[in-house]
Structure formats: C-alpha cells, structure tokens
Amino acid sequence: MEIRSAPGHLPGSVYSVVNEGQQLEMNQEIPECLLRPCGWLVPPGQHSDLVVSSRVRLARNITGMPFSHWASSSDLSRIAETSLRAIQDCSSMNGATVLSVEPLDSLDRKYLVERYLISRELAESGMERYAVVGRNEMVSVMVNEEDHLRLQVLTSGLSLREAWQRVNALDDEMEERIYYAFSPVYGYLTACPTNVGTGIRCSVMVHLPALVMTQRIKKVLSAVTQMGLTVRGIAGEGSEIAGNLFQISNQWTLGASEEETIEKLENIIRQIVDNERKTQQDLWVESRTALEDKVWRAFGLLSHARVLNSREALELISQLRMGLDLGLIKGIPYTAINDVIIQSRPAHLQKRAGKKLIATERDAIRATFLRDWIRRYTEKEINRIHES
Amino acid sequence: MPPPCPAGENEIYTMICEICKKNQAKIHVTQIKEDKKISIHLCQECAHEKGVAGPAINTHFSVADLLTGLLKGYEEQAEEQDLQRTCLECGLTYNSFKESGRFGCGECYNTFQQEIEPLLQKIQKQTRHVGKIPRRCGEEILLERNIADLRKRLQDAVNNENFEEAARLRDKIRDMEKGDCPH
Numbered sequence: 001m002e003i004r005s006a007p008g009h010l011p012g013s014v015y016s017v018v019n020e021g022q023q024l025e026m027n028q029e030i031p032e033c034l035l036r037p038c039g040w041l042v043p044p045g046q047h048s049d050l051v052v053s054s055r056v057r058l059a060r061n062i063t064g065m066p067f068s069h070w071a072s073s074s075d076l077s078r079i080a081e082t083s084l085r086a087i088q089d090c091s092s093m094n095g096a097t098v099l100s101v102e103p104l105d106s107l108d109r110k111y112l113v114e115r116y117l118i119s120r121e122l123a124e125s126g127m128e129r130y131a132v133v134g135r136n137e138m139v140s141v142m143v144n145e146e147d148h149l150r151l152q153v154l155t156s157g158l159s160l161r162e163a164w165q166r167v168n169a170l171d172d173e174m175e176e177r178i179y180y181a182f183s184p185v186y187g188y189l190t191a192c193p194t195n196v197g198t199g200i201r202c203s204v205m206v207h208l209p210a211l212v213m214t215q216r217i218k219k220v221l222s223a224v225t226q227m228g229l230t231v232r233g234i235a236g237e238g239s240e241i242a243g244n245l246f247q248i249s250n251q252w253t254l255g256a257s258e259e260e261t262i263e264k265l266e267n268i269i270r271q272i273v274d275n276e277r278k279t280q281q282d283l284w285v286e287s288r289t290a291l292e293d294k295v296w297r298a299f300g301l302l303s304h305a306r307v308l309n310s311r312e313a314l315e316l317i318s319q320l321r322m323g324l325d326l327g328l329i330k331g332i333p334y335t336a337i338n339d340v341i342i343q344s345r346p347a348h349l350q351k352r353a354g355k356k357l358i359a360t361e362r363d364a365i366r367a368t369f370l371r372d373w374i375r376r377y378t379e380k381e382i383n384r385i386h387e388s
Numbered sequence: 389m390p391p392p393c394p395a396g397e398n399e400i401y402t403m404i405c406e407i408c409k410k411n412q413a414k415i416h417v418t419q420i421k422e423d424k425k426i427s428i429h430l431c432q433e434c435a436h437e438k439g440v441a442g443p444a445i446n447t448h449f450s451v452a453d454l455l456t457g458l459l460k461g462y463e464e465q466a467e468e469q470d471l472q473r474t475c476l477e478c479g480l481t482y483n484s485f486k487e488s489g490r491f492g493c494g495e496c497y498n499t500f501q502q503e504i505e506p507l508l509q510k511i512q513k514q515t516r517h518v519g520k521i522p523r524r525c526g527e528e529i530l531l532e533r534n535i536a537d538l539r540k541r542l543q544d545a546v547n548n549e550n551f552e553e554a555a556r557l558r559d560k561i562r563d564m565e566k567g568d569c570p571h
Contacts, residue, residue: 061494063494064494065493066478066493067490067491067492067493069488070478070480070490070491070492070493168520172523175522175523175524176523176524179524180522181493181494182521182522183494183497183498183517184517184521184532184533184536185516185517185536186497186508186516186517187517187518187519187520188517188520189491189497191490191491192489192490192491193489193491193504193508193512194511194512196497196508196512197517197518198517198518200519228513251511252512252513253512254508254512254513254514254515254516254517255512255513255514255515255516255517255518256513256514256518256519257518257519257520258519258520259519260518260519309410309411311411311412
C-alpha cells in the first residue's frame, strides 16, 4: 500500500490511498455511490416484516493517545492518520470511501446521519473527523468520534450474529495494525464508562404498530428496560418515537461477553416480534373493519396527499406496512418500505432536490415523492379500486 | 419561568403543539400567574422559538449526563484530596470528568479507579471485563486474568480464615508470577 498526499496536508484535504491497485479518494463532498438506496437494506433478513435492521458497533481507542474530545489538534491528526492507514489495509474495507466531515455542509452531514453512517455527535464536530464507508454501506468506521474508532456493521432484518461476525473480522484486522487501549480488568477502554468492556452496542430496529395501538407497548418497553436494554426512537440517542419504530439496544458492555449480549438481545427481540404478530392477529379478529380502515386511509393519503410532514409520513408508512403484514396490501416489498423511510427524511429530500428547502417546501416535495413511490408499486391496485 | 418538564408517558401519542397546531407537543410549561395555573404545550421548534427550550438538535440526553448524578453519592464520602486528583497521563481532573462524563485517556481508568468502581457497579452488569481480548496481548492478559482471579480467591480464603487454602493459593500465585505455570 502506498499513501499519496500533497506535502503538508497529511491526512487533511488532499489524501488518497492506493490499495491493491484500487484508489480510494478522500472525498470533500458526498460521492455518487452514497446517493443511491442503501445497499445493505436490499437482502431481506430474518423477520424482515417487523425487524427493519440490525446494527453492531464496537468502540475502540488507540493506546497511548488521549480520547478524541480531550485530544489536541495535532493528536487528532495523528489518531486520524494511524486509523486511516490501518483501515485502508483491511480487506473488509476494500473499495471503501473516505469522507472528511470538516468540509461537508450541514445538509450533507444530516444526510449521512439519516443513513446511519455518522452519529449526530460526529456531524456536529469539526476537524480531523472522518467516516469511512465500505461497499453497500454495510461496514463503516467513524474516526475521532467520542472514541478514536467506531466500527459499525448494518444489516437488514434480525441478523445480529452476522453483523457481529463481520464487525469482529474487521476488528481482528484492525488490531493487527493498531495497539488498542485495553485493560485486563476493564476490557477495551472507552471515553465514556458506559461503553467500557466489550465496547459493543447492538441495536435492532423493530416496527410494532399493534403493540402501540393496544398500548401493550408500555408493558413491553418497561420489561425491556428492566433487562438492561435501552429503547430509542428511529434516529438513535435522544430521538423521539415515531412511526411505531423502536430501536432496542444493549446497555451493559462490562461483565457480559459479546455472544451473551447478542443472544440476549436476539431472544428478547424474538419474543417482542411474536408478541406483535399475536397482537395483530387479535386485532384482526376483534376489530377488522377499523384496522382495514386505518390501512386504506394511509394508502389513500400516501397516494393523494399534497403536503406531508415527516412525522405524518412515518405514521402513514407504518400503517401501510401493517397493511402488508395483514395481507391487505400486496406488491410492495418490505425492503422498499425500509428504503422509503430513509428516502423521505428531510436531508434526503433536499439532497435529491439539489438545494436546501424550508419545512413547508419539504413537506410538499415529500408528498410528491411518496405519491410517485406508492404509484410505482401499486398502479394495478389503484386501477382495481377505481374499477370496482 | 419554571423549567420545562418532560411529557408524561400517557401524553406521548396525543398532545399537539398549541402554537403550530401541527407537531407533537414535547415541552410542557406550567406557570402560576396571579394564583392561576396556566399550562402550555409546545413542540420542540416552537418552544425553541419562544426561548423555552434549546434547539432540537442539542436536547438529546446522553447517558453521560446521568453519570454526574450517579457520582454525587461517591463525593459525599470521598476525601478532599481524592476530589483534587488529576490524571498524570492526560491532565484530566476529577471535576472535568464529572462535567463531561468522559475520561481523557485510557490511563484515567487507573487514576480514577476509586471513583469508577462504584459507578460501574451502578451502570454496568459487573465491574470486570468478560469477552474479547486483543489477540496480540492475549496470553499475557489471560495470565493476568487468572492471577487476578486467584488473588480474589485468596482474599476470600483469608476472610473465611481458611488458611490452608490461602497458603496453597499464595504459592500458586507466586509460581504464576514467576512464569512457571503449575499446570
């Protein structure tokens, strides 16, 4: 491997790496490949009707260096340089794209947050922060976030094991090139003591409309919290619950092994998913007409509305998805639903429009986008309704 | 004006902002004016515009915020000099840890071990690492891990006045530290 750089600019603005004949460019703006639908969403995983995605991330730091928030700018450069060199050498990151956060404008940063490629914390930070995004966006690494390295794997459906295997393989490759801060007592050392130990955070995004409708969700969530798990909204830490989507993740990183953590979370998710299915069936028996009405109203609004804010859009997409679960609506793959959730979020709409838009403009564009989207899948369905 | 209080669980799905009448109300302000109680329910954006709350992006509550609260109990018992301690490696003080909820470097875990132990007991499953070990320091660490376990057992044996077992464990630890594994 050879690192090329303009003199005095390592690893800043001009930086490209040749890796096995393949050139990885340091990008100052979002490259073409990240403007397509997220590749990792496409193969539907287990329980993909109710489970949107699984994510496993590892927090790692380089030994002998201060953590990113406490590091000087020269330390940050050294951390970035060491990290980027190591990442480029890893076979799991072949064909990856390196993005420097600093030159990105606020819209591009939000866009990456919506795609789960960078955290809000990284989006709000400045120099020497990078996101390295692998093919299909399945594997990605944040450099100089709260920890020096955050390795992440995203997969669709319930597939924590697969995600863990992938991220573990990348971690193995990384540790051949980097001395991690590790203590035999506390494990992998992290800036925040909530991540110390395995440094693992496994999250699963689940869609639970019937549990919300029947208010059984409160019981489920309080049970989940008591088991050392946390629940968040669609956009991660601090985000509100919307569209009946819940992100459930492990809280403990010290005193439980990676396998134990994954097994426990998967078990609980399976139980929750079973519970949701059962609740949907109960509702179907008890109040079929009301349920059908809800789904078809959502279908009607998505097909005809002229203004939709992001919250309303999420709610309608949620009801449409439930229509698929119940077999009322046919012809829309779950992966398309997962994709449209991301595509109809504010930064994605603006990125496609090629400019910044105020909220009212976005709401109009969102409605148009969703109308076109639903028509693509359900033209036949609409004709059938209109004929009858 | 009293600080905004978070929405109760029951209200999460129902309340709509009184200003824009569009978004979900997440900030609930109660004011007492001339013996009358007035409640206003606002969404994040409108609340920010009215100066009641910060902008939406900065309001996310991180686990780090919780840490500072958890450390209070420790401080009441701690000696003055403990609270003045500074990490020799990175210069982080106890106070800056408390404010940010984050350590400055890996060495801080040693410097502030006294503070971190009760904290870890509260926020983690246990206070000792279980799980992956970096391959290249694996053997050494496994040995250290075993020695640490034996030390703990030795302490238990002494506490239980089981001196025969204690002597056996002491010898075993000595052998392991010398590098001759008894097995």
